[in-house]
Amino acid sequence: MTDKFDLADLKRRMQGAIATLKHEFGGLRTGRAAASLLDPVHVDAYGQISPLNQVATVSVPEPRMLAVQVWDKALVIAVDKAIREANLGLQPTVEGQILRIRMPELNEQRRKELVKVAHKYAEEARVAVRHVRRDGIDMLKRLLKDHAIPEDDGKRHETEVQKATDEAVKEIDAALAAKEKEIMQV
Structure with missing residues (x-):
């Protein structure tokens, strides 16, 4: 100093x-889907904790839905678990390497x-x-x-x-x- x-x-x-x-x-949801909603999510990837945006791409295909495209198929389960445990009230549906997250009404x-x-x-x-x-x-x-x-x-x-x-x-x-x-x- x-x-x-x-x-x-x-x-x-x-x-x-x-x-x-x-x-x-920005990460607190208000009923509408926003990619920034998943910013606080961190994934246990390759033995270390990484932000979600370093292992997947988050997009908003519909106003009330998020799509998470996981780059490595081996991390799909870890990403799903991280989103569920992030205390955001979200329940992803796994479709191959894509997780679809429907935004429930608050x-x-x-x-x-x-x-x-x-x-x-x-x-x-x-x-x-x-x-x-x-x-x-x-x-x-x-x-x-x-x-x-x-x-x-x-x-x-x-x-x-x-x-x-x-x-x-x-x-x-x-x-x-x-x-x-x-x-x-x-």
Whole structure:
């Protein structure tokens, strides 16, 4: 770590947490098929865990169906198992090297479960943002202790870090509210 305070770097790291959250939200299904729905699925392939997109091609042939074309016939069973165990509520049908996944209608209970998952993802993002804030504040305290910056600058920077944190949390809450509305929409 450098001995120079960099607010832009802290903001970039906070935006990274938000980008990760939005990527995770893309994997939560809302009743329509989307290839990104299977992004969180990881397959035990050749003795190591690999993302699904490294062993198969995911496509959307119909609005309510996904097709997973597995490249290696030996991995079809492993891909099927990984999709079933990913806690996405999906049941693939195996047809040779292609797995067809019909998107079931979301019932009220499943919608509520997905909202809980969305809240968990949002809380993880908030925690990540708070860790970035903590790192920034710790750096400021170290710089103040070493007399590398004046006290007034330290207080001003601390306020800027808190403001950036508040903005990031507000953005996370807005993304969560939008995703929750999308999931609960019938």
